[in-house]
Amino acid sequence: SGGESEEAAAEPTVAEVPEFEAGTTMAELAEQGTITVGTKFDQPGFGLENLEGDVEGFDVEIAKIIAAELGISPEKIKFVQTPSAIREEVIEGGEVDMVVATYTINDKRRERISFAGPYYEAGQQIMVAADNDEITGPDSLKENPDLTVCSVTGSTPAEQIKPYLADPGQLTLFDEYSQCADSLSNGQVDAVTTDNVILLGFVSESDGDFKLVGEQFTEEPYGVGIAKGDVAFCEFINETLAANEEAYAEAWESTAGQVEGAETPELPEPQPCS
Amino acid sequence: MSEQSVLYDAQGPRARRRTRIGTVVALVVIAALAFLAVRRLIDREQFSMERWGPLIDPGNEAFDAVWRLIGTGIVNTLTAAAVAMVLSIVLGTLIAVARLSLGRPGRIPLIGLVELCRGLPVVVLVYFGVRVLDDVGVDLSGLPGGQVLWGLILALTVYNMVIFAEVVRAGVNSLPRGQREAALATGMTNGQAMRLVLLPQAFRVMLPAIISQLVVVLKDTSLVAFIANYDELLSQGESIQRNLDNPIQTFFVIALIYVAINYTLSKLAEYIQRRQGRAGRSTVQETDDTELVAVRDGA
Amino acid sequence: MTSRTNGEPLVRLAGINKWFGDLHVLQDIDLSIDRGEVVVVIGPSGSGKSTLCRTINRLEAIDRGEITIDGQRLPEEGKELARLRSDVGMVFQSFNLFAHKTILENVTLGPIKVRKQSKADAEKRARELLDRVGVGAQADKYPAQLSGGQQQRVAIARALAMDPKVMLFDEPTSALDPEMINEVLDVMTSLARDGMTMIVVTHEMGFARRAANRVVFMDGGRVVESAEPETFFTNPTSDRAKDFLSKILNH
Amino acid sequence: MTSRTNGEPLVRLAGINKWFGDLHVLQDIDLSIDRGEVVVVIGPSGSGKSTLCRTINRLEAIDRGEITIDGQRLPEEGKELARLRSDVGMVFQSFNLFAHKTILENVTLGPIKVRKQSKADAEKRARELLDRVGVGAQADKYPAQLSGGQQQRVAIARALAMDPKVMLFDEPTSALDPEMINEVLDVMTSLARDGMTMIVVTHEMGFARRAANRVVFMDGGRVVESAEPETFFTNPTSDRAKDFLSKILNH
Amino acid sequence: MEAVTENLDAYVDGFLTSLSIILWSLVGSLVLGLLIAASRVSPVPPLRRFGLFWVTTFRNTPLTVVLVFCAFGLPELGFNRSFFFFGVLGLVLYTSAFVCEAVRSGINSVPAGQAEAARSLGLTFSQCLGQVVLPQALRTVVPPLGSVLIAMFKNSAVVGAFGVGGDLWSTGATLTSARGYETLPVYIGVAIGYLIITLTAGALLQVLERKVAIAR
Numbered sequence A: 001s002g003g004e005s006e007e008a009a010a011e012p013t014v015a016e017v018p019e020f021e022a023g024t025t026m027a028e029l030a031e032q033g034t035i036t037v038g039t040k041f042d043q044p045g046f047g048l049e050n051l052e053g054d055v056e057g058f059d060v061e062i063a064k065i066i067a068a069e070l071g072i073s074p075e076k077i078k079f080v081q082t083p084s085a086i087r088e089e090v091i092e093g094g095e096v097d098m099v100v101a102t103y104t105i106n107d108k109r110r111e112r113i114s115f116a117g118p119y120y121e122a123g124q125q126i127m128v129a130a131d132n133d134e135i136t137g138p139d140s141l142k143e144n145p146d147l148t149v150c151s152v153t154g155s156t157p158a159e160q161i162k163p164y165l166a167d168p169g170q171l172t173l174f175d176e177y178s179q180c181a182d183s184l185s186n187g188q189v190d191a192v193t194t195d196n197v198i199l200l201g202f203v204s205e206s207d208g209d210f211k212l213v214g215e216q217f218t219e220e221p222y223g224v225g226i227a228k229g230d231v232a233f234c235e236f237i238n239e240t241l242a243a244n245e246e247a248y249a250e251a252w253e254s255t256a257g258q259v260e261g262a263e264t265p266e267l268p269e270p271q272p273c274s
Numbered sequence B: 001m002s003e004q005s006v007l008y009d010a011q012g013p014r015a016r017r018r019t020r021i022g023t024v025v026a027l028v029v030i031a032a033l034a035f036l037a038v039r040r041l042i043d044r045e046q047f048s049m050e051r052w053g054p055l056i057d058p059g060n061e062a063f064d065a066v067w068r069l070i071g072t073g074i075v076n077t078l079t080a081a082a083v084a085m086v087l088s089i090v091l092g093t094l095i096a097v098a099r100l101s102l103g104r105p106g107r108i109p110l111i112g113l114v115e116l117c118r119g120l121p122v123v124v125l126v127y128f129g130v131r132v133l134d135d136v137g138v139d140l141s142g143l144p145g146g147q148v149l150w151g152l153i154l155a156l157t158v159y160n161m162v163i164f165a166e167v168v169r170a171g172v173n174s175l176p177r178g179q180r181e182a183a184l185a186t187g188m189t190n191g192q193a194m195r196l197v198l199l200p201q202a203f204r205v206m207l208p209a210i211i212s213q214l215v216v217v218l219k220d221t222s223l224v225a226f227i228a229n230y231d232e233l234l235s236q237g238e239s240i241q242r243n244l245d246n247p248i249q250t251f252f253v254i255a256l257i258y259v260a261i262n263y264t265l266s267k268l269a270e271y272i273q274r275r276q277g278r279a280g281r282s283t284v285q286e287t288d289d290t291e292l293v294a295v296r297d298g299a
Numbered sequence C, D: 001m002t003s004r005t006n007g008e009p010l011v012r013l014a015g016i017n018k019w020f021g022d023l024h025v026l027q028d029i030d031l032s033i034d035r036g037e038v039v040v041v042i043g044p045s046g047s048g049k050s051t052l053c054r055t056i057n058r059l060e061a062i063d064r065g066e067i068t069i070d071g072q073r074l075p076e077e078g079k080e081l082a083r084l085r086s087d088v089g090m091v092f093q094s095f096n097l098f099a100h101k102t103i104l105e106n107v108t109l110g111p112i113k114v115r116k117q118s119k120a121d122a123e124k125r126a127r128e129l130l131d132r133v134g135v136g137a138q139a140d141k142y143p144a145q146l147s148g149g150q151q152q153r154v155a156i157a158r159a160l161a162m163d164p165k166v167m168l169f170d171e172p173t174s175a176l177d178p179e180m181i182n183e184v185l186d187v188m189t190s191l192a193r194d195g196m197t198m199i200v201v202t203h204e205m206g207f208a209r210r211a212a213n214r215v216v217f218m219d220g221g222r223v224v225e226s227a228e229p230e231t232f233f234t235n236p237t238s239d240r241a242k243d244f245l246s247k248i249l250n251h
Numbered sequence E: 001m002e003a004v005t006e007n008l009d010a011y012v013d014g015f016l017t018s019l020s021i022i023l024w025s026l027v028g029s030l031v032l033g034l035l036i037a038a039s040r041v042s043p044v045p046p047l048r049r050f051g052l053f054w055v056t057t058f059r060n061t062p063l064t065v066v067l068v069f070c071a072f073g074l075p076e077l078g079f080n081r082s083f084f085f086f087g088v089l090g091l092v093l094y095t096s097a098f099v100c101e102a103v104r105s106g107i108n109s110v111p112a113g114q115a116e117a118a119r120s121l122g123l124t125f126s127q128c129l130g131q132v133v134l135p136q137a138l139r140t141v142v143p144p145l146g147s148v149l150i151a152m153f154k155n156s157a158v159v160g161a162f163g164v165g166g167d168l169w170s171t172g173a174t175l176t177s178a179r180g181y182e183t184l185p186v187y188i189g190v191a192i193g194y195l196i197i198t199l200t201a202g203a204l205l206q207v208l209e210r211k212v213a214i215a216r
Ligand SMILES: Nc1ncnc2c1ncn2[C@@H]1O[C@H](COP(=O)(O)OP(=O)(O)OP(=O)(O)O)[C@@H](O)[C@H]1O
Pocket: C020, C023, C025, C043, C044, C045, C046, C047, C048, C049, C050, C051, C052, D177
């Protein structure tokens, strides 16, 4: 499924009749009048599908800002669910035009696709039950090999937590973070680790059952995944984001920013397109 | 009664009394277990309307949306299952006929294919169907329903066609040799004998096995849920409980739907068999052998 | 009885040999059956009677020798073999009615699919034949709903529907309850009277006496004796035939 | 023949009734069999012969009536029933030899497990019995390796090994090829001569004439006629028996 | 294919984890399946009905749904064990229904005449069962039971997606999406791993079948 977002945020102004150089991705999309965007459907604050089938969140709003600049209104955006493990594939396969899905920029991924952005700097952190005093950060995991931590199959956090583990058996993997959150709430795992903003979403939904502990121990710049080597599209996205500061802030505040203790971020410096 | 006769003698008064006592004890134990289960559910507030409302109370605000999702899920599950079933029965029959009529050299590659497809977990085949095919450049997205649906159908077809082939072959082989001979003696060609006499009977004999395999196909559509996005029943259940945070209730309803569909399928098979039974028992003893085959490939 | 012979025999087996693996089940069989002749084949179990019967329409292939039917050599495969088989009726010990078809469909299937008759013609003729063997009232039932004797009579009607030149019977009554044996034998006797050429493997000596022109006694894959029934039963020449008759007749 | 009767009958059935669902398969059967008596039960298919035979060792439970064997009422279950059954030998139409045991093991199983004989004793006696029925050479084979006639003779030896007071035979020859029928009937005839009490359901009229003291004719779940064989075959009183005999004998 | 050779140790670990899932489930489903079969053929009506209910439920529910209940439903009710335990539990519950049916149809395939002959000799219930019925049932049970178990071995792959981690299936998932290998070679490696298990089991089964085969 997929669908258009409702009035969750103030809609960015849709460009009237944008002009693009012929042959570029932008020209194609503008001509076509629709865009297919991969995002997560299970991540409160960034991309969550509600019962009506609409997706809501910061990633969704970012996609809308970019689409607007292409002359595509929100209802013409088709959102496709892309869990962590399949993001490169759908880009390579041309099933989506871009992926905005809490997508950490790294070199391994750059071998298969290109990134625009980053549009947000996240960092990996640890979430535990509110009454848990035992875990104070990733290092607690090494100290007590009985503790378990959950993350998502194929995600960077799953790889990055490994050095902090005494035993690989401490790591439980699911294909969605929401399953990790369920397992935390029913006591099957002791902690969940991933990017702090994702965790914040769960914390705010949990009515005080969950909390974040320790400092963030990695840097996770979120980028927009696009077809490898599409430099023009990359630059277009970077320019668009830079030019829409206000919409960017509003996007944050109406979604992930509603979580307690979340500050409105500055748009980070874009990395060079390649 | 016939089921028991191999194990038990005709009952006398003592045996009847023992059975009565056993009945009471069993009922008490089952009731006690049920009581414990229900109490645990109550303790954990699993009967609260907050958790059940969206599923069973039409007045609940989420009710319509939830059942719309479930409805789509049922349609999508049935679509994938139905197409895969038809394809695998057709291809399976062709393979079976080929294997029955080819000489030894022609049979060997077929047997190899059968062994390979049967040796792999379906979930691995589904992965190949929906992920790997895409990666190696096989584009199915042009087909109605898209890449994932057809990848899934393809995987289920490959896995199940070889099983159907075995079932049909076993069915043909279970017929008395005389059926084929009588057909040939009447002047039919091999093809006519297969088409007019053997296959129709094999399908009847193997109906239980075929149906239980269809149930397997239907259940296996849910494997796609943690491999790719196809909004079949299980995936829809996941997205409902993500929003409502009521996994037990949601998946109870989902499980119930699966059981209802599959149970209906099996009952349908029984009904058809009973109707045929009245029309004329088949030439082979049906129950045991076919049940065995059904069980064989069922899991 | 010689009057029935007009020139060429209808079925001719010359030098037939057959092996099942190492087992030499048919050894140098020579046999000619004339038009209208009724031949009963008897012999101990395993002597090759069924195999002999089944080679005549090539349900079993032979390893050596030649079989001709109505002057034509038995084809080895394909459409020609199917065509020839349609001229040879066969009745099995276990009836082998098609379980998924009604009695009427059993009888019309061959005429419609093989002889390409119209459904109406085939059904008309089928009903006549079913009446003739005395099961006309059962036409719309399924085989499993009939008694063994009735099923076997349907099987005879099914074979007759193809207007065969010769009919083969392989122990047609040995799967039947004693009360039903006679109803089948009666049909066969009347067929014999009407001049049908028949080869019948059976243990029913009464039928052999009553209806056969010739009795062929087999043992160990060979034809040991071949004589008119009266001669054979009263005065068998070989020891093996004597021994066999004593076993089978003294109760 | 009355000399054989010494007081109390060995098997006595009084007012036996049995239903299968709505089907009244045994209706008010009264029957006494004396020590050493050989009774042959005949009748059309479905008349209840097998059921009658099977009630005598309670393979079928009865709904009304009383069965006594050697003066003792047939127990309904448990060890007492098992003990009584060990005194009643039974031979089935389909032999029912234990497929996973050798011939010798088939015959020794009962004596060892039920009569608690030593293995050596049981085997010695088993070999004697196998020799007596003429299959001594097959002792170490498995049932599937024997012909039907041989299997049935082993089944008789198996029953005899328990030294039964009475033997029940349910169509012991009707699954056999014609040549093998006599080898089984011969064993049964010699048993009868040796004074064994026997109840035999069979269609073999020769055996009935030769070995039976009495013929019981059943139809529709009732005993319709009961007479000495000579009387019964030459001069049956009931129409149903006449009809049945005419069907079965005229070929 | 360097995806496989470079990560051979990960594959070996995955293979061993899958094997241990399989072995635990094998024991569990045989024991539970036999118990359910015993109640299905018992003369006590409620037990028979319970057995039928069990079989109907677990034969008609997808394994995935059973596993969802075990991994997320049971903890929700306050039962906390490792995901490995829940995975094996789900697989055992599901497979027990099929084991039960294989055993039951094996018992039913023993001709009633065999038991009647045994009873006629005066053998008691337990002698009849032990000397005649079960030895023969065993021979017919082996092939279908073997197939059911091999199907279970294959189904163990599904368990890997429910938090168990480190089995053959999730090794594939880790290598492709976290370490960025191509899917084709990685999953050919996974497939080979499962083929080693299923083909070996199939061969063993054939040997066993031949051992218990009966001449009829
Ligand atoms: N398909 C076969 N494969 C191997 N051996 C066979 C086959 N069919 C028959 N035989 C063997 O060939 C011999 C002759 O068999 P056939 O059935 O012709 O004998 P028969 O005289 O009809 O005996 P019966 O009276 O028992 O029907 C027997 O020894 C039999 O075991």
